[in-house]
Amino acid sequence: MIIEKYILTSPSFAGNVVFGFFGGYLVTFSNESEMNESQRKWLYTHFPFTLQNLTAIQTQIKGRLEQVPVDLTFDAFWEVYGKKVNRKRCEPQWKKLSEADRITCLRSIPAYNSYLKRMQNRAKLDPENYLRRESFQNPWNSLTS
Numbered sequence: 001m002i003i004e005k006y007i008l009t010s011p012s013f014a015g016n017v018v019f020g021f022f023g024g025y026l027v028t029f030s031n032e033s034e035m036n037e038s039q040r041k042w043l044y045t046h047f048p049f050t051l052q053n054l055t056a057i058q059t060q061i062k063g064r065l066e067q068v069p070v071d072l073t074f075d076a077f078w079e080v081y082g083k084k085v086n087r088k089r090c091e092p093q094w095k096k097l098s099e100a101d102r103i104t105c106l107r108s109i110p111a112y113n114s115y116l117k118r119m120q121n122r123a124k125l126d127p128e129n130y131l132r133r134e135s136f137q138n139p140w141n142s143l144t145s
Contacts, residue, residue: 003021003022003027003028004020004021004022004051004067004070005018005019005020005028005067005068005070005103006018006019006020006021006054006066006067006068007019007065007066007068007100007103007107008061008063008065009063009064009066010061010062010063010064011062011063012039012062012063013033013034013035013036013039014033015032015033015034015100016032016033016100016103016104017029017030017031017033018030018032018068018099018100018103019054021050021051021054024050024051024052025049025050025051026048026049026051030098030099031043032100032101046060068103069103069106069107072099072102072103072106074090074091074094074095076106077094077102077105077127078090078127080106080109081109081127082113083124083125083127084127085126085127085128086126086127086128089128090126090127090128090131093128093132097131101134101136104137105130105131108135108136108137108138108140111140111141112130112135112136112138112140114141115140115141115143118144
């Protein structure tokens with residue numbers, strides 16, 4: 001069973017919300033966000049029980065709604081991150097992450113690589129440190145030093 005997942009992020013709340021659909025119907029939901037009462041009330045009032053509902057509310061959301069990569073395995077991270085050192089110490093760090101953090105991590109790597117390119121003299125963190133320090137939470141696109 002392949003579940004299509006979508007992640008909702010917004011500058012108006014911390015964290016993210018993940019919706020999982022199978023056959024067009026909601027089968028998983030994870031709210032790892034820090035929303036205020038009115039934001040939670042809006043979400044639960046407009047809750048997308050179908051993929052069609054999610055598409056319909058997308059224009060009303062003040063944030064980003066993106067489809068999540070299907071492969072959230074350690075091997076997917078290992079390939080995308082690219083710096084292949086200390087796998088045995090890195091893999092347990094990956095296993096400790098929630099699904100939402102794994103999504104955030106995989107989505108942050110291109111921005112982190114761009115940051116390193118802009119900074120030229122910065123060495124890429126070992127993957128173990130990238131995960132342990134939760135460096136994937138940094139706003140890499142807006143950092144200038």
